[in-house]
Amino acid sequence: MRRYPKVVLTADRTLMSPYRGISLASFFGCAPALDFNRDHNSFLYHVLRNQVTPRVLFDFICNPIEHTNGYASYAPYGLRKVEAALIRDGYRREDVVVAHPDHVEKFIGPETEAIGTYEMDPLGMGPVTMTFTYGRKHMSYDEFYNRDLHLRINAAKARTGSKAKVIAGASGTWQYNYDPAKIEEYGLYGIVEGELGGIGPEIDGAAGPFFDALIAGEFDMANPFKKSQFKVEIKEFVRNDKTLHGRFIHCWNEPSIDEIPNIVNPSMHGMVEVMRGCGRGCKFCDVTLRPLRYYPVEKVQKEIEVNMKYGGLKNAWIHSDDIFVYGLNPRTTKNMQPNREAIEELFKGIMATGIEHTNPTHGTLAGAIADERLIPNVSKIIKSGPDNHIGIQCGFETGSIRLIGKYADRKLSPYRPDEWHWVVKNSIKILNENYWVPAFTLIMGLNNDETPEDSWETIRLIHEIETEQPDSKFTTTPLTFVPIGLLEKSDFYDIGNTMDPAKLGVMYKTWQHNFKYGIQKFMSKVGRATTQ
Numbered sequence: 001m002r003r004y005p006k007v008v009l010t011a012d013r014t015l016m017s018p019y020r021g022i023s024l025a026s027f028f029g030c031a032p033a034l035d036f037n038r039d040h041n042s043f044l045y046h047v048l049r050n051q052v053t054p055r056v057l058f059d060f061i062c063n064p065i066e067h068t069n070g071y072a073s074y075a076p077y078g079l080r081k082v083e084a085a086l087i088r089d090g091y092r093r094e095d096v097v098v099a100h101p102d103h104v105e106k107f108i109g110p111e112t113e114a115i116g117t118y119e120m121d122p123l124g125m126g127p128v129t130m131t132f133t134y135g136r137k138h139m140s141y142d143e144f145y146n147r148d149l150h151l152r153i154n155a156a157k158a159r160t161g162s163k164a165k166v167i168a169g170a171s172g173t174w175q176y177n178y179d180p181a182k183i184e185e186y187g188l189y190g191i192v193e194g195e196l197g198g199i200g201p202e203i204d205g206a207a208g209p210f211f212d213a214l215i216a217g218e219f220d221m222a223n224p225f226k227k228s229q230f231k232v233e234i235k236e237f238v239r240n241d242k243t244l245h246g247r248f249i250h251c252w253n254e255p256s257i258d259e260i261p262n263i264v265n266p267s268m269h270g271m272v273e274v275m276r277g278c279g280r281g282c283k284f285c286d287v288t289l290r291p292l293r294y295y296p297v298e299k300v301q302k303e304i305e306v307n308m309k310y311g312g313l314k315n316a317w318i319h320s321d322d323i324f325v326y327g328l329n330p331r332t333t334k335n336m337q338p339n340r341e342a343i344e345e346l347f348k349g350i351m352a353t354g355i356e357h358t359n360p361t362h363g364t365l366a367g368a369i370a371d372e373r374l375i376p377n378v379s380k381i382i383k384s385g386p387d388n389h390i391g392i393q394c395g396f397e398t399g400s401i402r403l404i405g406k407y408a409d410r411k412l413s414p415y416r417p418d419e420w421h422w423v424v425k426n427s428i429k430i431l432n433e434n435y436w437v438p439a440f441t442l443i444m445g446l447n448n449d450e451t452p453e454d455s456w457e458t459i460r461l462i463h464e465i466e467t468e469q470p471d472s473k474f475t476t477t478p479l480t481f482v483p484i485g486l487l488e489k490s491d492f493y494d495i496g497n498t499m500d501p502a503k504l505g506v507m508y509k510t511w512q513h514n515f516k517y518g519i520q521k522f523m524s525k526v527g528r529a530t531t532q
């Protein structure tokens, strides 16, 4: 009998924390951890050394998830999907462990063949992190703990003589293309990428064949003549006169709904998926490159029941790229008119499981108001109210009519770009009236095409909302532009060197808004309601 599992799956601490149930605190992983350039004679250095956000504070908020003998009680949804897919594809339950990051060493031994790490922002290059760390001038906690995890995995392998192949997957693996030295430093055997550039692959459709091939050594060499749904690419990078290599494994799979397994163990924050893809086509987004698929209500219910039964969860956090697209066909539906009946049936089915709270992760503002009965009807179904606010993340992106029309015109459908300001104002009003609170994200330096006039238009729009609707409730988070989706060939927006007064103004305005109108007024209420 094996003493160690064949496959160990894990993620770093920042992705495996309930964050003490504080809404939006999961973004705290993007906070700066270390400043390696701090003047050793400075007061700050004497007090904090290299620390920016004190680690004791971070570790308190980012409390570790529960576990039983090292088995994580809750895990990121994507990791649970890979676990479920391996079991579906014939791996025995004891062969696959989803390990708590603090206890991963326990499961690594001579018989371990593969270690899969789930990585969303491994090198701190995500848009939120790049904003908080001034374009990676500081090391973020995301990067700090991901590094820590890899160093501990390597130490455990060395100690036990394990030859396990470490493979990094999930939506953040594109970052290794920009800092390939980390591939060697972390001892990564391979990096999983999707079929379109760096887009996160949907490995849960073919996890069994993937891990079989990995363990059998089929990815050791690139073989362009072998027909396979996986293609190995050995990339060469030249950095500072040094040549570096990385093995990137591309996965072509786009599983149909029937090929997507249901989770078998509880997910973090009660997350369950209801759709993949989004037909709106924003050029700065990679989600839209995926084919659009919807889960039927019964499939959603089965996953919620797993979370309730094995995780004791009473909420369902509905992963949706644009919940208001659920159930429509973007090719045939005129003007992306929401399928209200389908959305209502979905939420009725979710509530019928007996959970107490649900909220979708994402939705568009235009979709929210395109059918005037949609938000009021869904609100009744999910029982929103003064003690049950519904948090939803919405892309505000920019106040610039020029930029929104150029890069995201279908995000506004059925409205026109010149109606964007009206859409933003009206949707806030309708969402707030029904006890929904949008958390807006804005993109700074969109495709490096944002002029000072565009930035001032953004500032003006936020100011107008505050003055015209002084009781409105929303948060605004500025993110720096990251080249993904159809803009993947563009450059990162360099916040450290290309900040102009107008963009600084956007940053100031958004944080002033959050402090004055957001955090003080309502965040604690939403916080209690939206997490496990």
Ligand code: SF4
Residues within 6 Å of the ligand: 278, 279, 280, 281, 282, 285, 286, 287, 288, 321, 322, 364, 395, 411
């Ligand atoms: S609406 Fe959102 S998910 Fe859909 S393409 Fe645009 S940014 Fe991406």
